[in-house]
Amino acid sequence: MPRQGPSMDASKKVDLKxxxxxxxxxxxxxxxxxxxxxxxxxxxxxxxGASILTKVIAxxxxxxxxxxxxxGGQERFRxxxxxxxxxxxxxxxxxxxxxxxxxxSLDNWRDDFLEKVIPRDHDFPMVxxxxxxxxxxxxxxxxxxxxxCKEKDIPYFEVSAKNNINVAQAFETLAxxxxxxxxxxxxxxxxxxxxxxxxxxxxASCC
Numbered sequence: 616m617p618r619q620g621p622s623m624d625a626s627k628k629v630d631l632k633x634x635x636x637x638x639x640x641x642x643x644x645x646x647x648x649x650x651x652x653x654x655x656x657x658x659x660x661x662x663x664g665a666s667i668l669t670k671v672i673a674x675x676x677x678x679x680x681x682x683x684x685x686x687g688g689q690e691r692f693r694x695x696x697x698x699x700x701x702x703x704x705x706x707x708x709x710x711x712x713x714x715x716x717x718x719x720s721l722d723n724w725r726d727d728f729l730e731k732v733i734p735r736d737h738d739f740p741m742v743x744x745x746x747x748x749x750x751x752x753x754x755x756x757x758x759x760x761x762x763x764c765k766e767k768d769i770p771y772f773e774v775s776a777k778n779n780i781n782v783a784q785a786f787e788t789l790a791x792x793x794x795x796x797x798x799x800x801x802x803x804x805x806x807x808x809x810x811x812x813x814x815x816x817x818x819a820s821c822c
Contacts, residue, residue, distance in 0.1 A: 628671070628678040631793050632702055633786075636686050636724050637709035638717040642746040645776035646709060647685050650786050655777050672787065674794050681790060700731040705740040705793035707785070712745045712773070715754040721763070740792035742770045744785050749775040 635643045644666075648656035651668045666685045671678060684699055700706075706728055710717040721743065732739060745760050757773055764771035770792075772785040 628680045629794060629797060630680045630682065631704040631790065631797065632682050632684065633705045633707065633789060633793065634684040634686060634699060634703045634728075635707040635709055636728060638711075638714070638720045638724075639687075641709045641711040641714065641717050642776045643709050644685050646707075646744060646746060646774065646782060647683055649776045649779055649782045651683070653779070655779075672790060674787070674791050677794060679790055679794060681786075683786075697727055697731050700728055703732060704797060705742075705789045707742055707744060707789060708769075709744045709746055710755070710760075711747050712755045712760070713747050713750050713752050718745075718755045718760065718763075725767070738796075740789055740796050742772060742785055742789045742792075744772050744774045746774050746776055748773045748780065749778045 635647060637643055645656045647668050648654055651670045668683050668685065670681050670683065672681065673679065684703075686699060708721055708724055708728075710721055712718075725741075729739065743760070743764050745755065745757070760773075761771050770785075770788055772781045772788070774781040774785055776782060
């Protein structure tokens with residue numbers, strides 16, 4: 616559910632909802648398990664709908680509880696998966712560097728996500744992960760992926776869920792982005808609250 620209105624204290628945990636999306640078989644579940652459990656999850660069962668893992672980290676002295684939603688990448692689940700987007704604080708777009716189609720589908724995944732997130736924000740916290748760099752049969756070069764991300768102003772990470780390369784860095788970069796955005800929303804919420812104090816209401820005039 617979308618957040619009803621931020622309430623934040625520096626000493627309290629901030630809850631962030633992070634969602635990972637991308638084509639079938641790019642290793643979303645493996646990336647999540649590597650980050651949360653420090654293990655390589657080599658179970659090839661397809662994620663149906665979504666599953667959730669949580670991890671608590673500290674960013675800029677603020678404790679963050681990341682609720683990370685792992686979603687299914689099959690086309691027939693696309694409409695169901697998109698119902699999980701609302702209320703997200705950050706998004707991970709994942710593709711497989713050995714599967715060009717998974718990279719080419721990023722535009723659709725990104726557009727679909729931004730259309731469903733309310734309010735739509737082009738600066739929405741987002742990172743792109745090119746997974747399986749440990750494999751030899753690469754189809755998407757680092758240069759091509761980096762250029763796509765640079766054009767859209769999204770940080771890009773070359774990662775390996777199997778060998779635990781850059782996985783934590785990618786998730787924590789997104790967490791920092793999401794926290795910064797969250798603090799911005801919180802501050803504007805406070806400002807709006809101040810504007811709505813009773814003293815600011817128009818006084819009734821008598822004739």
